[in-house]
Amino acid sequence: MLVVSNLHCYYGRIHALKGISLHVKSGEIVVLIGGNGAGKSTALKAISGIVQAASGTVTFNNNDITHVSPDKIVMAGISHVPEGRRIFPRLTVEDNLLLGAFTRRDSSEIKKDMGKMKELFPVLANRSKQYAGTLSGGEQQMLAIARGLMSRPSLLLLDEPTMGLAPVIAQDIYRQVIYLNKEQGLAILIVEQNARIALGLAERGYIIETGRIMLEGNCRELKQSNEIKRAYLGKDYREVWE
Amino acid sequence: MTAYILHVCIIMVLFSMLSLSLNIAVGMTGLVSLGHAAFFGIGAYASGLMMLCGLPFEVSLVLSGIVTSVFGIILAVPSLRVKDDYLAIVTLGFGIIAVIILMNMDITGGPDGLTGIPPASVFGVALTSKPVYFAFCSSILAIMVLTTSRLKASKVGRAWAAIRDNDTVAMFMGINIYYYKVLCIVISSFWAGIAGSLYAHYTGYINPMTFGMQTSIMILAMVVLGGIGSIPGSIIGASVLVLLPELLRGFEAHQGIFYGALLVTMMVLRPQGIMGKMKVTDIFARGS
Amino acid sequence: MYTLVALGYTMVYGILGIINFAQGEIYMYGAYGAVISLSLTGDLALSVLLGIGLSCVVGVLLERVAFKPLRGLNPLISLISAIGASIFLSSSARFIFGPDERPFPVHFESHIYNFLGIDVSMLQIIIMGVSLILMILLYIIVNHTKNGRAMKAVAMDADAAMLMGIDVDKTYMFTFLIGSALSGVAGILMAVYYNTTYPTMGTLPGLKAFSAAVLGGIGSIPGAVVGGLTLGVAENLGAAYISSGFKDAFAFLALVLVLVIRPKGIMGAKR
Numbered sequence: 001m002l003v004v005s006n007l008h009c010y011y012g013r014i015h016a017l018k019g020i021s022l023h024v025k026s027g028e029i030v031v032l033i034g035g036n037g038a039g040k041s042t043a044l045k046a047i048s049g050i051v052q053a054a055s056g057t058v059t060f061n062n063n064d065i066t067h068v069s070p071d072k073i074v075m076a077g078i079s080h081v082p083e084g085r086r087i088f089p090r091l092t093v094e095d096n097l098l099l100g101a102f103t104r105r106d107s108s109e110i111k112k113d114m115g116k117m118k119e120l121f122p123v124l125a126n127r128s129k130q131y132a133g134t135l136s137g138g139e140q141q142m143l144a145i146a147r148g149l150m151s152r153p154s155l156l157l158l159d160e161p162t163m164g165l166a167p168v169i170a171q172d173i174y175r176q177v178i179y180l181n182k183e184q185g186l187a188i189l190i191v192e193q194n195a196r197i198a199l200g201l202a203e204r205g206y207i208i209e210t211g212r213i214m215l216e217g218n219c220r221e222l223k224q225s226n227e228i229k230r231a232y233l234g235k236d237y238r239e240v241w242e
Numbered sequence: 243m244t245a246y247i248l249h250v251c252i253i254m255v256l257f258s259m260l261s262l263s264l265n266i267a268v269g270m271t272g273l274v275s276l277g278h279a280a281f282f283g284i285g286a287y288a289s290g291l292m293m294l295c296g297l298p299f300e301v302s303l304v305l306s307g308i309v310t311s312v313f314g315i316i317l318a319v320p321s322l323r324v325k326d327d328y329l330a331i332v333t334l335g336f337g338i339i340a341v342i343i344l345m346n347m348d349i350t351g352g353p354d355g356l357t358g359i360p361p362a363s364v365f366g367v368a369l370t371s372k373p374v375y376f377a378f379c380s381s382i383l384a385i386m387v388l389t390t391s392r393l394k395a396s397k398v399g400r401a402w403a404a405i406r407d408n409d410t411v412a413m414f415m416g417i418n419i420y421y422y423k424v425l426c427i428v429i430s431s432f433w434a435g436i437a438g439s440l441y442a443h444y445t446g447y448i449n450p451m452t453f454g455m456q457t458s459i460m461i462l463a464m465v466v467l468g469g470i471g472s473i474p475g476s477i478i479g480a481s482v483l484v485l486l487p488e489l490l491r492g493f494e495a496h497q498g499i500f501y502g503a504l505l506v507t508m509m510v511l512r513p514q515g516i517m518g519k520m521k522v523t524d525i526f527a528r529g530s
Numbered sequence: 531m532y533t534l535v536a537l538g539y540t541m542v543y544g545i546l547g548i549i550n551f552a553q554g555e556i557y558m559y560g561a562y563g564a565v566i567s568l569s570l571t572g573d574l575a576l577s578v579l580l581g582i583g584l585s586c587v588v589g590v591l592l593e594r595v596a597f598k599p600l601r602g603l604n605p606l607i608s609l610i611s612a613i614g615a616s617i618f619l620s621s622s623a624r625f626i627f628g629p630d631e632r633p634f635p636v637h638f639e640s641h642i643y644n645f646l647g648i649d650v651s652m653l654q655i656i657i658m659g660v661s662l663i664l665m666i667l668l669y670i671i672v673n674h675t676k677n678g679r680a681m682k683a684v685a686m687d688a689d690a691a692m693l694m695g696i697d698v699d700k701t702y703m704f705t706f707l708i709g710s711a712l713s714g715v716a717g718i719l720m721a722v723y724y725n726t727t728y729p730t731m732g733t734l735p736g737l738k739a740f741s742a743a744v745l746g747g748i749g750s751i752p753g754a755v756v757g758g759l760t761l762g763v764a765e766n767l768g769a770a771y772i773s774s775g776f777k778d779a780f781a782f783l784a785l786v787l788v789l790v791i792r793p794k795g796i797m798g799a800k801r
Contacts, residue, residue, distance in 0.1 A: 049692075086687050086689070087690075088690065095682075098676075099683050099691070
């Protein structure tokens with residue numbers, strides 16, 4: 001459903017993406033793994049239209065969305081949950097969710113979806129009138145994901161959803177992510193630094209380094225690859241993991 | 243004709259001093275002021291009054307710089323509690339208040355201003371002729387450029403740059419940011435005061451309106467136009483903005499249209515200024 | 531009296547984070563628009579609408595030309611651009627409308643009422659009433675509509691707002707539109723009240739309105755109201771008890787004091 005081909009992007013004078021190509025099929029979880037400054041976030045931003053591509057194309061359901069404005073991309077069904085959560089701190093939880101549904105006009109359906117989000121993330125239900133800035137990090141992340149779902153996307157882009165969270169909470173969040181994928185058939189593209197978590201989660205993965213895709217494949221194969229073990233999982237990977 | 247050209251040149255030099263002195267605050271330390279003309283005015287009035295009381299020019303020139311610095315400290319102490327655009331607004335407020343005070347005091351002649359300020363003379367040599375005065379002002383500007391560039395490259399300059407880029411980090415580095423900010427205002431207002439004194443003795447007549455918000459904004463515009471933080475930029479910015487109205491003489495009342503349009507266009511097309519190397523975004527990253 | 535223009539400032543600053551120095555000029559154009567169309571058509575309601583319309587057009591053009599390209603840069607750059615725009619607009623007004631004062635073509639007969647020993651004219655009541663209605667309207671727009679929510683979201687985090695599918699450009703424009711309309715109304719009211727319009731009529735009220743906005747806590751709507759009222763009262767008390775020559779100084783003295791002592795303003799929550 002999403003096909004990115006030979007995408008180049010610049011951040012000021014920095015050549016952040018040097019021709020990356022990747023795709024996400026419907027109903028699939030795909031991870032994008034890489035270190036700091038590898039270009040993972042830029043890739044997501046280029047897909048959601050926040051960063052302009054210099055060359056290359058992004059197509060979604062066979063429509064070219066390379067130079068389409070971000071609001072049109074949201075309407076097309078891609079929702080981007082940004083790095084660092086970026087919830088609106090001085091708006092209530094409820095207002096944050098409503099903003100997620102900004103592009104929709106079906107107010108009765110929106111109300112129904114609000115209810116669903118509160119079921120999916122019960123902590124949000126208790127705090128719906130609270131300022132989002134008063135939530136804990138994990139709750140904010142849940143809010144950010146729920147907010148992203150409010151536009152009823154068919155593809156969700158998650159940028160480091162567990163960064164800075166306690167392992168227990170990270171597990172919680174990934175449990176919901178897998179649920180969304182398995183039960184609702186939502187396609188998800190996740191950016192992660194933590195290769196161990198990421199490879200355990202997804203079907204396929206891409207390894208990105210300094211703006212280029214270095215490796216791609218099925219997660220099981222990637223886990224076996226010596227290069228991955230050395231670079232991302234640590235030398236004593238086998239002992240720790242098994 | 244030559245007299246007219248020289249007149250424009252002298253004004254250019256004086257405004258170069260003002261824009262350079264403001265650049266010390268804005269460009270080197272990141273302290274934005276919208277009330278710089280008030281320092282110019284304080285210098286002018288101080289010097290004018292001292293000479294009317296019979297002090298010689300050499301003394302009143304230096305004293306007016308010092309008096310202005312003292313005012314600078316008085317204003318800096320409360321103002322430096324705020325930063326960034328809030329500082330700009332506080333200085334704007336002070337600038338307007340200064341003019342209103344000048345307008346309403348008897349000693350300053352109220353709205354009529356001071357008249358009959360004696361012309362400058364150094365050690366008995368009168369500086370009445372325009373070429374001589376131009377040379378005199380230019381040499382003071384040269385001293386100012388020299389000391390400022392020395393200062394910029396010194397430890398003080400580095401401390402200022404650190405404060406400009408991130409004052410919290412500067413504090414962690416052990417820089418007494420308060421001290422360096424006040425020092426910056428002292429130096430900046432000293433030079434503005436000197437420029438004021440030179441102006442007062444050049445025209446022989448001063449009134450409060452010269453030192454109002456319009457002038458403050460014009461000086462800031464010079465700094466930004468020339469390039470924030472750039473010493474040659476300040477002089478070029480001042481020259482352009484002094485020359486422009488002169489060149490637009492024929493249009494008289496409507497020069498504001500061109501002047502305003504130029505500022506907007508300049509900011510849109512080249513926000514770093516004529517001589518600026520850094521983008522202003524790099525100089526002041528927002529929020530950090 | 532300053533409250534309406536202060537609201538315009540607060541909107542634009544709160545959302546865009548820029549000080550629109552040209553707000554006072556937008557106010558002036560509103561007044562001129564109404565005065566000129568009134569002298570041409572004689573229809574008061576139409577002229578008021580045209581005046582507000584002119585304010586909006588000027589405001590939106592201003593945003594497109596002078597602010598939009600500078601978004602994301604240092605506020606200082608926008609400030610200079612705004613100052614340039616302000617000079618440009620008042621000089622072009624002098625060019626278009628001429629430098630002389632123009633009286634408001636329709637004279638309002640004003641009854642004087644006496645409330646608890648204070649004389650209040652009908653005109654003053656109308657001005658206060660209109661201001662009050664507009665404030666309530668604005669409060670509702672910002673806090674209880676979708677566009678209002680979008681405005682707040684853009685103010686907090688423009689990138690994240692973009693990810694929500696909010697058209698940030700449109701939101702900025704909408705903000706400017708409302709801010710300009712408010713200033714336009716204020717300009718017309720003042721033109722009626724003082725029975726005059728002139729090219730620089732916007733400058734001092736603009737600055738004072740800005741002080742009022744800061745005084746009340748910039749970005750806060752109730753703050754702008756409180757700030758406007760406080761400023762008006764402080765100014766008149768200062769003028770009455772100390773010296774009328776210093777009247778204008780009080781506005782700015784209040785501004786400086788508030789910023790230094792309580793930078794958030796009276797009602798401010800931000801910063």
